[in-house]
Amino acid sequence: MKQLDPQDFLALDDELDDAERNVRDTVRAYATREFLPQVNEWYARGELPRDIAKELGALGLFGMQLTGYGCAGASPAAYGVVCRELEAVDSGLRSLVSVQGSLAMFAIHRWGTEEQRQEWLPRLAAGESLGCFGLTEPSSGSDPGSMRTVARRDGDDWVLNGSKTWITNGTTADVAVIWAGTEDGIRGFLVPTGTPGYSATAITDKLSLRASLSTDIFLEDVRVPSSAVLAPGPGLGPALSCLNEARFGIVWGVIGAARTCYATALDYTGKREQFGRPLAGFQLSQRKLAHMVVELTHASLTALRLARLKKAGRLAPEQISLGKLANARSAIEVARSARTMLGAGGLTLAHPVMRHMTNLEAVLTVEGTDEVHELVIGRTVTGIPAFR
Incomplete structure (x- = not known):
């Protein structure tokens, strides 16, 4: 009788195809070799080094479930296996990949204009740039429709005011996907983090997800052009x-x-x-x-x-x-x-x-x-x- 695997009792990984198993083995080996020996120190210090993004990008893990623009177009199971193997080391690693690929990049890939995709997705896929996703606010977590961040038109521009909280990588991101209320409803905006009026501070007193950068974002008269608005109409x-x-x-x-x-x-x-x-x-x-x-x-x-x-x-x-x-x-x-x-x-x-x-x-x-x-x-x- 075949010896059962104590960590895969029903041999469910047999259901993966060759490509999915190859991704599993590659990410498991890399994360165990490169990240596991350092993760306790990251956790104790409350940090996740920025350079890790380039390593994950070189492995093709950012936005791997998307197609085009430097993204692999991998199967859902392949992406899932990557999340599993990274979180086997620490949830902060999976969170980095999730925020980059499933929030920031997905928002641009699914709801952005072609110009926005061309500008941001190749760099984000490579880990050369980082993105963050600004939805949650101090007064609106489970009820995002009650957000207080607003965007108003000013000529051909939009001006954003408000705050976001518990935003992963808000202090290290190059572009923030910010959701704000307008006179027509909630819209998404791509805000380069170097834009005047954008600021972010780290949340340092947390006792969970310490190997991950959680931040508060503040928007004070942040002016972006109309080309920064994501393509879909208003709505959550x-x-x-x-x-x-x-x-x-x-x-x-x-x-x-x-x-x-x-x-x-x-x-x-x-x-x-x-x-x-x-x-x-x-x-x-x-x-x-x-x-x-x-x-x-x-x-x-x-x-x-x-x-x-x-x-x-x-x-x-x-x-x-x-x-x-x-x-x-x-x-x-x-x-x-x-x-x-x-x-x-x-x-x-x-x-x-x-x-x-x-x-x-x-x-x-x-x-x-x-x-x-x-x-x-x-x-x-x-x-x-x-x-x-």
Whole structure:
């Protein structure tokens, strides 16, 4: 009988094609060799070096699910596998790829003009430039339609005023996709970060996603030309479509974090002896490990199904909500259980589990809280919206 892989119990990676497996192996090897030895230091210092963007760009990971303009046109599963393998090292790495490719680049690729695409996408794909995505505000998180940032016409220009918060890479980005209310409705604007009136400050007191740059953005009479406006008409739909792209990456990414936590607990309990036997030999330990295997398997099945639906052009936003809700919950349950199996040592950076666990607290919130996704699913199955 074939030996089962403890980290892929149902051999789900057999469902990947050759290209997807090649991407998996390449990114796993590179991230393990180049990023893993440094990630604890990044986490402790609360930083993610800017040069990493060029490395990820050279690997072709930015906007890899898009086509043209230096983007690979890879399958949804290939992009998902990349998110999984990066987040197996740290959620900050997956977040960088998600924000760059699924938010900033997707917004330009899907909703920008041809001139905007030609100007920004090749540089963003190569990691020569960084983008950020300004939607969330201090007073509007789950309710982005209530944003207070505004844009008013002034001749042929637009003038933006307002603020955004929890924006990844706001201090290092070269271009910010800023969503603002106009007299006609919400519009998207491409704002080069060197524009007078644009400023950003780092959020330094966070206890999660420390190997990621979270910032506050301030817009004070920021003047941009009419050519900076994204192509679609007013409305929140274009912004939400970008969030769905990022949520898809999270569905896959959290599996990587959970897999690392499970593998760490499995290895530790197999070596650590108490009461004359390895911890893995106790029934309660095996119960926890079995639960982790089930959660990881269910999450992987969900991610793979969503990838196939996406490739077929049949993936609905509500299905992404289900995946984000279920997989983020499963991942943090695995991380919390793994932490208990490591004892006091699990509280330190000697093991990756606590770092992943705190990161996953943020992942539960970003791109839609549990409550929002529950309401999305509830509205879908009942036909009754309950957001208000």
